[in-house]
Amino acid sequence: MTDVLPMQGHVRLGSNAGQSMTRRDGMLKVTGRAPYAADRQPEGLLHAVVAIAGIARGRVTRLDTEAAEAHPRVVKVYTPRNRPPLAKGPDEKIHGFAWRMEALQDDSVRYAGQPIALVVAETLEAAMEGARLLNPSYEAQPPRMGLDGGVPYTPKTVGIGGEPSREAGDMEAERAQAPRRFETTVETPAQYHNAMEPHAITAEWKGDRLEIDTPNQAIGLAKISFATYLGIDPGNILIRSPFLGGGFGSKAILFGAQLLTVLAANDLDRPVKLALRRDQMYGPVGHRPATRQTVRLDLDDAGDIRALEHHTVSVGSAFDDFLESASNASHSVYATRALRTTHGGVRADTGTPGPMRAPGEASGSAALEVAVDTAAFAMGMDPLAFRLKNYAETDPASGLPFSSKALRECYARAAEAFGWEGRPLHPRQMREGRLLKGWGMGTAQFPCPMFQAAAHATLHADGSAVVETSAADMGQGAWTALAQIAADGLGIDIARLEFRSGQSDLPDAGVAGGSGHTATAGTALFNAGADVVRQLADLAVQDPASPLFGASNAGVTARDGRLWRNDDDGRSEAYEDILARAGLDLLRGSGSGKRDASVGEARAMFSHGGVFAEVLVDPDLGQVRVSRLIGAFAAGRIINPRLARSQLLGGMIWGIGFALQEEAIHDPRTGRFTNADLAGYHVPVNADAPFVEAMTVHEDDPFVNALGIKGVGEIGVTGTVGAIANAVWHATGVRPASFPIHPESLI
Numbered sequence: 129m130t131d132v133l134p135m136q137g138h139v140r141l142g143s144n145a146g147q148s149m150t151r152r153d154g155m156l157k158v159t160g161r162a163p164y165a166a167d168r169q170p171e172g173l174l175h176a177v178v179a180i181a182g183i184a185r186g187r188v189t190r191l192d193t194e195a196a197e198a199h200p201r202v203v204k205v206y207t208p209r210n211r212p213p214l215a216k217g218p219d220e221k222i223h224g225f226a227w228r229m230e231a232l233q234d235d236s237v238r239y240a241g242q243p244i245a246l247v248v249a250e251t252l253e254a255a256m257e258g259a260r261l262l263n264p265s266y267e268a269q270p271p272r273m274g275l276d277g278g279v280p281y282t283p284k285t286v287g288i289g290g291e292p293s294r295e296a297g298d299m300e301a302e303r304a305q306a307p308r309r310f311e312t313t314v315e316t317p318a319q320y321h322n323a324m325e326p327h328a329i330t331a332e333w334k335g336d337r338l339e340i341d342t343p344n345q346a347i348g349l350a351k352i353s354f355a356t357y358l359g360i361d362p363g364n365i366l367i368r369s370p371f372l373g374g375g376f377g378s379k380a381i382l383f384g385a386q387l388l389t390v391l392a393a394n395d396l397d398r399p400v401k402l403a404l405r406r407d408q409m410y411g412p413v414g415h416r417p418a419t420r421q422t423v424r425l426d427l428d429d430a431g432d433i434r435a436l437e438h439h440t441v442s443v444g445s446a447f448d449d450f451l452e453s454a455s456n457a458s459h460s461v462y463a464t465r466a467l468r469t470t471h472g473g474v475r476a477d478t479g480t481p482g483p484m485r486a487p488g489e490a491s492g493s494a495a496l497e498v499a500v501d502t503a504a505f506a507m508g509m510d511p512l513a514f515r516l517k518n519y520a521e522t523d524p525a526s527g528l529p530f531s532s533k534a535l536r537e538c539y540a541r542a543a544e545a546f547g548w549e550g551r552p553l554h555p556r557q558m559r560e561g562r563l564l565k566g567w568g569m570g571t572a573q574f575p576c577p578m579f580q581a582a583a584h585a586t587l588h589a590d591g592s593a594v595v596e597t598s599a600a601d602m603g604q605g606a607w608t609a610l611a612q613i614a615a616d617g618l619g620i621d622i623a624r625l626e627f628r629s630g631q632s633d634l635p636d637a638g639v640a641g642g643s644g645h646t647a648t649a650g651t652a653l654f655n656a657g658a659d660v661v662r663q664l665a666d667l668a669v670q671d672p673a674s675p676l677f678g679a680s681n682a683g684v685t686a687r688d689g690r691l692w693r694n695d696d697d698g699r700s701e702a703y704e705d706i707l708a709r710a711g712l713d714l715l716r717g718s719g720s721g722k723r724d725a726s727v728g729e730a731r732a733m734f735s736h737g738g739v740f741a742e743v744l745v746d747p748d749l750g751q752v753r754v755s756r757l758i759g760a761f762a763a764g765r766i767i768n769p770r771l772a773r774s775q776l777l778g779g780m781i782w783g784i785g786f787a788l789q790e791e792a793i794h795d796p797r798t799g800r801f802t803n804a805d806l807a808g809y810h811v812p813v814n815a816d817a818p819f820v821e822a823m824t825v826h827e828d829d830p831f832v833n834a835l836g837i838k839g840v841g842e843i844g845v846t847g848t849v850g851a852i853a854n855a856v857w858h859a860t861g862v863r864p865a866s867f868p869i870h871p872e873s874l875i
Contacts, residue, residue: 141654141765141835142616142687148770152608152627153371153601162371165341166328166403173330174203176392176402177255178385179245179262180411181237184271184477184799185446188235188244188264196247196261201254203396205262206246208232212391215359218384219447222356224289225349225639227480228448230412231384237266238447239478240800241411246388248400271477271799275315275420275443278474283444286471287453287488294459296525297466299435306426306434310506312499314423315866316454316491318443318792319416321484322811323602325373326406327383327413331390332399338365338390343372345380347598348636353382358390367632372602377483378414379602380641385412407804410792414482417443419454419491423499431507433518435466438496444473448480457492457846459525460732461573462500462518467525477799483641485782486842489574490849494786494867497570497850502863510553511569511854512543523732532829534762535571535736541825542760543569546740555861560755563744566859572737572761572847576838577644578651578723582635585618585656585717587664591689591704593618595656596628599649600640604841605771606649612767613650613835617657617719619686620703635718643735643839646767648721651833655719661686663717667710668701674709675699723833731831735838737761739780739847743855750871752856754784757820759847762827764838769824772840776822779844785812786845787852788868 156162181188193205206212211232216222218231230242237244245262249255272278283292303309329342338360344350347367355362372379385402393400404413419442426435438458442451455469484490504514516539522529543549551567552558558565583597595614601607607627615622628634637649665684668676668691676684676693683694692700707715742756757780766772789810793802803809822844829836853864860874 142619144612144615144622145767147612147768149608149612149768150770151605152611164325164371164373165330165343165369166401168330168341170330170332170399172398174248174250174396174398174400175252175255176246176248176389176400177259178243178408179247179259179264180408181240181242181244182264182800183237183266183268184240186237186266186268188237189267190265191245191262193262196258199254199258199261201250202258203248203250205258206232206388206392208234211388212395214357214387216357218387222353225381226353227381227482229382229384231387238445239411240798241408241479243385243412246385246392248392248396272446273476273794273796273799275418275441275474277796278443278476281473281475283449283451283471283473285449286451290453290456292471293469294525295468299437299466299468302434302466303426306428308427308429309424310499310503311422311424312495312502313865314421314495314498316419316494317867318418319484319786319790320410320792320809321376321378321415322409322806322809323374323376323378326404326409327379328403329386329389330399330401331393333394333397336364340365340367340390342367342369342386343375343379344369345375345600345602345640347600347632349639350382351632354390357387365632368630369600370630372600375602376485377487377641380639381414381482383412406806410801410804411479414480414484415792416484416491417452417481419452421454421492421495423458423495425499425503427503427507431509431514431517433462433464436462436464437468439470440492441472441474443476443478445478445480446475450481452481452491453488454492454495457489458496460523460734461496461520461571463520464524486574486845489842490786490845493846494849494853498853498864501568501854501857510551512539512548515571526732528730528732531731531733531831532764532827533736534825534827535738537825538736538760538762539738541823542738542740542758545821545823546758548740555858560744564747564859566743566745566855566857567740568851568854568858569738569740570847570850570854572739572759572843574643574735574839574843574846576733576735576832577642578833579638579644579648581638581648581652581721583649583652583656583719584635585614585660587618587660587703587715589704589707589713591620591702592624593620594626594628595653596634597637597649597653598632598634599629599637599645602640604775605768606640606645609646609767609771610650610653614653614657617654619661620689624689643841643843647833647835647837647839650837651721651835652719654835655721656717659717659719660715663715664703664706665691668706671709674706675701727831733832735761735763735840735843737843737847739851741848741851741855743852743859745856745859745874750874752788752869754816754852755818757848759844760823760825761840761843762825763840763843764827764829764832765836766824767837772824773822775840776844777820779842780820780822780848781812781817783845783848784816784852786849786867791868
């Protein structure tokens with residue numbers, strides 16, 4: 129049931145939201161009919177391949193373009209000498225959500241894998257052969273790699289424009305009152321997104337109009353970015369991004385080879401396609417950088433945290449300023465009287481890092497949860513009891529009340545399902561056959577951002593409707609959940625709704641990231657539908673022939689394609705009849721989605737959860753297997769329980785990879801990757817996750833947004849990594865000091 133005039137706080141949704149509907153795009157995907165960017169085959173298509181640098185630092189001294197262009201099917205080779213001009217240089221940042229990138233602006237090499245030329249040919253095979261024939265020569269300099277080999281610097285920002293340091297309370301005074309001090313240092317490695325679908329783009333110019341097919345998480349922002357770099361009217365650009373085979377943050381930001389492909393298509397007056405190889409996704413399109421984190425906890429004799437300090441040193445590129453905001457994960461989890469978070473940077477010869485699923489929070493929470501477990505054991509306390517003792521009733525960093533917080537319920541439900549009660553306090557007390565068994569836990573938390581979005585809704589004379597917004601579906605089921613919200617905004621069954629999305633000529637749905645897409649785009653869609661319903665109500669209550677005549681808008685609700693009176697015997701009228709009497713074929717409405725700034729300044733807004741892990745460790749080989757993983761999460765109103773559970777499970781499985789497998793390795797002599805493929809860069813498979821369960825805890829949040837939606841895309845990662853590390857300690861007595869946890873560190 130949809131209110132014609134939405135209530136303050138929560139609005140009432142209808143019968144579509146809250147249902148475990150299957151994905152509306154599922155049949156297209158399983159039958160191979162879902163179109164992805166690289167599937168488009170316009171007439172006259174040319175294929176592009178990037179040639180990449182084999183050194184990490186220096187410059188290109190020679191490219192054998194004559195040999196490459198002598199290939200009978202190579203059309204043209206682009207280098208810094210002949211690359212068509214851009215209106216704005218690729219080293220210029222046009223907004224905060226952008227990288228400095230490589231688009232053949234000069235002959236310098238900033239990292240191994242950097243594009244140094246673009247080869248365009250009639251076939252993909254010819255383009256690949258042309259790239260091989262370039263046979264580059266270099267003037268190389270020693271690479272600066274990793275946390276210890278780079279150049280330290282003090283960052284001005286972390287993440288997307290965040291403050292690099294924060295402090296609350298009197299740190300020195302509280303430390304003086306705290307007789308117990310525990311300091312934990314944890315390192316995390318560089319990790320790469322490795323979406324199932326590599327980055328791709330097909331560009332075609334039709335006169336002054338540019339059409340682009342590319343997977344993108346921020347379609348409206350991408351259109352503005354392309355227009356700015358190319359110096360053309362954004363209205364002359366159409367971006368199609370119908371389906372994404374995963375993104376995880378890496379497909380929200382432009383990279384240089386996309387611009388080169390567009391320039392080549394214009395220069396050659398033919399459509400051009402570029403699809404990166406798996407190994408080419410290591411460097412140019414972002415990653416989660418390596419960190420070294422030190423967490424210090426100062427406690428009193430009762431086990432209360434008096435002071436918490438979290439310092440992170442993160443690896444960034446030598447030419448840009450993005451750093452992982454890992455220390456910020458400690459802002460709002462545990463109660464403390466004094467808090468200090470700081471960040472330092474190391475410039476290295478790598479591609480620029482960027483947002484990766486649960487940016488900052490994933491790596492930061494891993495270190496925090498290990499530190500908290502270390503303190504709990506030293507105080508002789510059960511890990512769950514210690515966390516409950518230091519439960520934050522208000523946000524420690526800001527002092528604000530939480531908009532809602534059902535973390536206690538999450539702990540209780542997951543602990544009961546796991547069977548946590550009776551867990552031995554000391555390590556190496558449990559076995560399964562000859563294998564060591566350990567139990568660990570971690571707290572999951574992730575912020576609840578909202579961006580800005582717009583949407584349109586059109587109700588037709590037959591009672592069907594069309595809604596439009598440029599939302600991105602990366603496989604998380606956004607187009608299903610958003611359609612459910614849109615249908616409830618209109619008060620119709622979802623079967624009567626057509627959902628149009630994935631194109632830049634539709635209203636801008638904002639960024640699909642930060643676990644804020646459903647809340648942001650969903651609010652815009654709901655409001656667009658409610659706008660249509662209000663117009664319908666205006667027609668009906670003023671029409672003497674309507675059974676709703678004389679009612680007020682506040683006394684009318686929408687349900688099942690009808691408007692209903694609430695103040696008498698439930699008289700109603702079908703949408704079709706209202707439109708027919710008014711002589712209208714359709715009604716259009718629009719809506720926006722954003723958070724009122726004053727609300728955001730008055731509450732701390734987070735999703736919460738508790739994750740419990742069981743591991744089995746081979747005492748002779750050090751091999752670790754996660755045998756059970758159970759989590760419970762409170763994330764506001766759940767629009768589609770089936771899809772939410774899928775996202776939570778995916779996040780928890782990602783946490784298994786973080787804890788035990790994922791690690792990008794460079795050769796320190798050359799700076800090149802040694803494992804830039806899925807054979808050497810390991811991610812979890814089914815055998816790595818024999819039992820994973822995610823539950824949701826009911827939570828009403830009247831402040832986070834009118835729909836009460838938080839987000840589930842990233843929170844599953846944040847508690848899982850620490851839970852697994854703590855379970856490994858409980859099994860072995862060895863406290864992991866770095867991720868992934870290598871077998872040799874446990875023997």
